[in-house]
Amino acid sequence: MPLIYQIAYVLLALSAALTLVRALKGPTNFDRLAAVEALSLTVVGFLIIQSVAREGALFLDAALGLALFSFIGTVFLAYFLGEGELHE
Amino acid sequence: MSEVTHWSEWITGACFLLGSFLFLASSIGLLRLPDFYVRMHSPTKAATLGLMFLALGSLVSNLREGTAAWLEDLLLITFVFFTNPLSAQMLMRAAIASGVRQMPGTSGKPPSREVEHVGKAEPVPRSDKEG
Numbered sequence: 001m002p003l004i005y006q007i008a009y010v011l012l013a014l015s016a017a018l019t020l021v022r023a024l025k026g027p028t029n030f031d032r033l034a035a036v037e038a039l040s041l042t043v044v045g046f047l048i049i050q051s052v053a054r055e056g057a058l059f060l061d062a063a064l065g066l067a068l069f070s071f072i073g074t075v076f077l078a079y080f081l082g083e084g085e086l087h088e
Numbered sequence: 089m090s091e092v093t094h095w096s097e098w099i100t101g102a103c104f105l106l107g108s109f110l111f112l113a114s115s116i117g118l119l120r121l122p123d124f125y126v127r128m129h130s131p132t133k134a135a136t137l138g139l140m141f142l143a144l145g146s147l148v149s150n151l152r153e154g155t156a157a158w159l160e161d162l163l164l165i166t167f168v169f170f171t172n173p174l175s176a177q178m179l180m181r182a183a184i185a186s187g188v189r190q191m192p193g194t195s196g197k198p199p200s201r202e203v204e205h206v207g208k209a210e211p212v213p214r215s216d217k218e219g
Contacts, residue, residue, distance in 0.1 A: 004101035011108035018115035030183045038131035048142045052149045057157040064164055074175040082182025
């Protein structure tokens with residue numbers, strides 16, 4: 001079972017590295033924002049695996065809070081980047 | 089772990105492997121696809137499904153242990169299922185509104201105001217709110 005956790009950690013770390021490359025070289029700011037949101041979702045997945053591997057339910061609280069604030073931050077940054085033209 | 093692994097732990101492990109593989113596929117798509125609008129569907133669909141699989145594995149593990157934390161996993165699955173496509177939609181709308189360019193072979197245009205108001209009903213006068 002710890003081998004599966006380690007494989008999942010390696011896959012998530014590779015995913016975070018590739019997402020970070022997109023966040024660094026993205027042509028527009030929307031690419032960077034999408035990449036940062038995907039990166040925070042990767043961190044949420046990492047926290048979920050940690051909560052099972054270490055048997056601590058506090059990691060799940062942290063994961064839920066991070067997902068919530070990632071959503072709020074993405075919506076507000078999209079609002080500001082689109083210059084307030086989201087609702088037509 | 090010295091004791092015999094329960095069968096539900098294999099479900100947890102399979103969910104974790106599938107979820108992290110989906111995360112990897114989503115990041116590869118985010119890196120390699122050519123356009124912003126094309127690129128946007130990979131962190132929307134694949135990462136949502138990957139995170140739901142990870143939370144499902146944690147839910148199975150918490151159900152086996154008998155703790156009440158599976159409710160939190162269920163909350164996380166529901167929350168991600170509803171909010172991640174919503175934030176992607178907001179991001180795409182902002183990109184359309186600020187004129188991010190498409191790749192050359194794209195068929196179809198982003199919805200403009202004329203397209204949105206074509207319908208069976210009579211045209212609604214929108215002269216009060218221009219701009």
